[in-house]
Amino acid sequence: MFNSIASKKVYEQVIEQIQYKILNGELKKGDKLLSERELSEQMNVSRTSIREAIRVLETMGVIESRQGEGNFICTNIEKTLIEPLSMIFKLNNGTLEDILELRIILEIEIAKLASKRITSSEVIELKHIIDEMRVETNKKDNNRVLVLLDQKFHSKLATLSKNYLIQSLFMTASKLFDGFIEDAREKIIAEPFNENILLKQHEAIYNAVVENDVELACEKAKEHMDFISKNYRKNEN
Amino acid sequence: MFNSIASKKVYEQVIEQIQYKILNGELKKGDKLLSERELSEQMNVSRTSIREAIRVLETMGVIESRQGEGNFICTNIEKTLIEPLSMIFKLNNGTLEDILELRIILEIEIAKLASKRITSSEVIELKHIIDEMRVETNKKDNNRVLVLLDQKFHSKLATLSKNYLIQSLFMTASKLFDGFIEDAREKIIAEPFNENILLKQHEAIYNAVVENDVELACEKAKEHMDFISKNYRKNEN
Numbered sequence: 001m002f003n004s005i006a007s008k009k010v011y012e013q014v015i016e017q018i019q020y021k022i023l024n025g026e027l028k029k030g031d032k033l034l035s036e037r038e039l040s041e042q043m044n045v046s047r048t049s050i051r052e053a054i055r056v057l058e059t060m061g062v063i064e065s066r067q068g069e070g071n072f073i074c075t076n077i078e079k080t081l082i083e084p085l086s087m088i089f090k091l092n093n094g095t096l097e098d099i100l101e102l103r104i105i106l107e108i109e110i111a112k113l114a115s116k117r118i119t120s121s122e123v124i125e126l127k128h129i130i131d132e133m134r135v136e137t138n139k140k141d142n143n144r145v146l147v148l149l150d151q152k153f154h155s156k157l158a159t160l161s162k163n164y165l166i167q168s169l170f171m172t173a174s175k176l177f178d179g180f181i182e183d184a185r186e187k188i189i190a191e192p193f194n195e196n197i198l199l200k201q202h203e204a205i206y207n208a209v210v211e212n213d214v215e216l217a218c219e220k221a222k223e224h225m226d227f228i229s230k231n232y233r234k235n236e237n
Numbered sequence: 238m239f240n241s242i243a244s245k246k247v248y249e250q251v252i253e254q255i256q257y258k259i260l261n262g263e264l265k266k267g268d269k270l271l272s273e274r275e276l277s278e279q280m281n282v283s284r285t286s287i288r289e290a291i292r293v294l295e296t297m298g299v300i301e302s303r304q305g306e307g308n309f310i311c312t313n314i315e316k317t318l319i320e321p322l323s324m325i326f327k328l329n330n331g332t333l334e335d336i337l338e339l340r341i342i343l344e345i346e347i348a349k350l351a352s353k354r355i356t357s358s359e360v361i362e363l364k365h366i367i368d369e370m371r372v373e374t375n376k377k378d379n380n381r382v383l384v385l386l387d388q389k390f391h392s393k394l395a396t397l398s399k400n401y402l403i404q405s406l407f408m409t410a411s412k413l414f415d416g417f418i419e420d421a422r423e424k425i426i427a428e429p430f431n432e433n434i435l436l437k438q439h440e441a442i443y444n445a446v447v448e449n450d451v452e453l454a455c456e457k458a459k460e461h462m463d464f465i466s467k468n469y470r471k472n473e474n
Contacts, residue, residue: 086260
């Protein structure tokens with residue numbers, strides 16, 4: 001008996017050709033793709049196949065269709081990483097502990113890289129966030145604002161790592177994390193005294209990062225993550 | 238003037254419904270989807286839209302179509318993560334350094350988790366790989382075999398972390414890594430004495446992991462990654 005030979009569908013071959021041009025650098029972010037008609041002529045396939053391929057790449061977050069303008073190469077982390085990883089995670093019975101383990105190492109690495117790579121203008125931007133946190137922590141019933149500032153601080157720090165791979169995975173892990181326990185950050189902040197502890201921890205990370213003290217930054221990020229983890233686990237039960 | 242309201246395409250709404258059922262746990266790995274006819278009836282959309290949605294999810298590695306059998310929920314890391322992340326990475330001008338930074342923290346965390354979680358039957362499986370490495374290292378002109386054993390050792394260790402999220406990201410990072418410098422592992426092994434150094438490093442990680450010595454496992458994984466990184470950087474130039 002023979003094994004059946006799985007033939008590649010036409011639209012898959014179209015996707016492969018576009019992927020190939022992205023991977024070898026011929027297609028860059030912001031580039032406009034040829035029109036569907038031109039693509040179908042060059043590849044000698046039907047426009048339906050081109051359209052199918054573009055739909056797939058659109059859903060993957062690699063192509064953006066702008067009405068009346070055409071198709072553009074883009075990078076949409078939400079679509080490319082967060083949605084697929086969320087599904088994979090769920091289908092493999094992922095637990096809160098799994099996300100915590102990943103998030104801890106990413107946070108520590110981010111603090112480390114940021115403290116090596118922060119520039120003086122970025123110090124000022126980070127300082128603004130910390131100053132705002134200080135002001136808002138002293139107000140009452142301010143949890144929603146504090147949650148937003150917390151997210152702002154950590155995602156700013158992630159960009160300061162200057163490692164897009166680590167930054168996008170961090171964003172993905174945070175999103176998975178927040179989705180796991182609804183309003184988890186708000187619950188942690190809502191507990192008495194926690195908002196002050198969190199402010200002190202963020203200040204400590206900030207100080208270490210702006211002093212370019214790599215080891216201290218790691219240590220403070222670890223302390224912060226230990227505190228967060230402990231609280232998340234408590235809220236889970 | 239009004240802003241245009243972007244209407245969601247029908248196939249996107251079908252994808253969302255399927256994603257939702259995955260995320261809330263209604264659809265599990267291995268489950269068979271309803272037939273295209275049934276789906277189109279239940280969602281009250283054309284079979285074309287159902288087919289488009291299924292193609293996208295197939296390309297994303299979340300659905301597998303088996304001819305004559307139907308569509309099944311699956312997880313295909315290669316399609317879901319590695320391909321999209323490779324494109325995102327390329328589109329954001331990722332460098333070898335970016336991948337190294339990510340791979341180092343993943344390797345260390347994997348060694349740490351594996352040394353906590355390895356079971357006695359898994360010790361034997363890991364020992365087989367190390368034994369094979371020892372035998373093959375003593376043969377001449379054996380680089381291809383050693384590369385495969387190296388990959389086998391590290392991916393086995395990754396599964397022993399029992400954290401599917403970290404394991405899949407590790408596989409993704411390794412793949413990106415190997416794609417970056419062609420035959421990089423082979424080049425490193427090909428250098429005189431390197432195969433013996435690598436054998437000793439793998440043995441050291443193995444020993445720490447099977448003794449459940451978490452700290453030593455981290456230390457040995459770090460030493461190994463420092464050595465690998467130094468050699469990769471050398472090969473890049």
